[in-house]
Amino acid sequence: MITIIDYGLGNIRAFANVYERLNILVSIAKTNDDLKDATKIILPGVGAFDFAMSQLNKSGMRETLDKLVLEHQLPVIGICIGMQILAKSSDEGVSPGLGWLDATVKRFDASFLKSKTQLPHMGWNTIHPNNDNPMLVNISDDSRFYFLHSYYFQCNNPKDMIATTEYGIQYASAVNKKNIYGVQFHPEKSHQWGIQLLKNFADL
């Protein structure tokens, strides 16, 4: 079953609603016990890096998640700050991240941005899929997603980037290595494009 991690940030209910409409069973995990039937994991998130890490550590699920993702290799997708904490560290905070991906999180350099409005990167933008990853089935170059962030995910291995977005620079808006996925945007808040992406995750 797809299990959504409830660690006190991110819109758990919005993910559950999308999957209910798709007739796909989901569960919500607040404790280790709730992770027993997980076959896929969603790590949602809205917030700052250190806050997200401290909430996840406080939830008591950290070790079990490490085991499920790294040893049992369950598919996992991190959303927004849930993606950023997959990295080793972030310019935004001092806490170490989960370190599941070889990446760091950087602040956008505002001097690259031409527009008067700069940061956060806020609103609807397009993504450019750069290979035929199963997570991006039926997602074309003109698909739009909602972004809300001032920091971006920098992969040390460029092969991990499966889609990029342009905001001053081309940066990784979707990543994948083995069973681990991350998207910078909010699929749960991106109308039918987001629903397609969440369906793709369910179909993995």
Place this chain on the structure above:
Amino acid sequence: MLRPRIIPCLLVKNGGLVKTVNFTHPKYVGDPINAVKIFNEKEVDEMIVLDIDATAQNREPDYGMIRNLAAECRMPLCYGGGVKSMEQVERIISLGVEKVAMSSAAVGNLGIVAQAAKVVGSQSIVVVMDVKKTGRGSKYEVWTHNASKPTGMSPVDFAKQVENLGAGEVVINSIDCDGVMKGYDFGLVHEIREAISVPITVLGGAGSLKDIAALIHAFGIIGAAAGSLFVFKGIYRAVLINYPSRAEKDALVIHGHQNH
């Protein structure tokens, strides 16, 4: 390409949706959850929901309502109304809201903006400035408590301060233009736009999609918010929730965007 945002703004009073004119004469227009369901179908870019009673009545935000709205919204949600403490900001984020708006709390205690931005991140902290032209020189001034309390602060200075403290977005809400539907106050937007570089959303005055196109044409990537325009139809202000179709939106975004 990042696109400008076109945002319905819903006002909540006694649990129902209302629309005001110059912050007065609230007219009941329906049920908030129903409105969100209709806006979902219309694929709106984002929603703002402001509880206009909470601060005036000095009460807590209605967490049950916020939870229901956040769960129902298939687009990002910004909630404002009665938010004055860190605990409230964290609680509202935990209910699944993407952005929390503060207004009078930020005026009274700038520290809350800095603290909230540090904990939940700048991208989720919005400051709403209710602005009115006052005094002999017709100067812009920030007001609070449903336009009943002047603060003596200029919107430009206030916007700069909250940006420096970490606010990720400033909503400019024109009291003079609210519900009048004769266009946005470009002079006010221009002053703020020159002063800060975080995203700006403009509320108050939109009477037609042309007003929105004009705002995008003048300012490029900006949030164009509206209340009356998206809940009323026709000169008799019949309640009918509406929003530009994807094609209409593309046309006004692309047309308006050519300058930028």
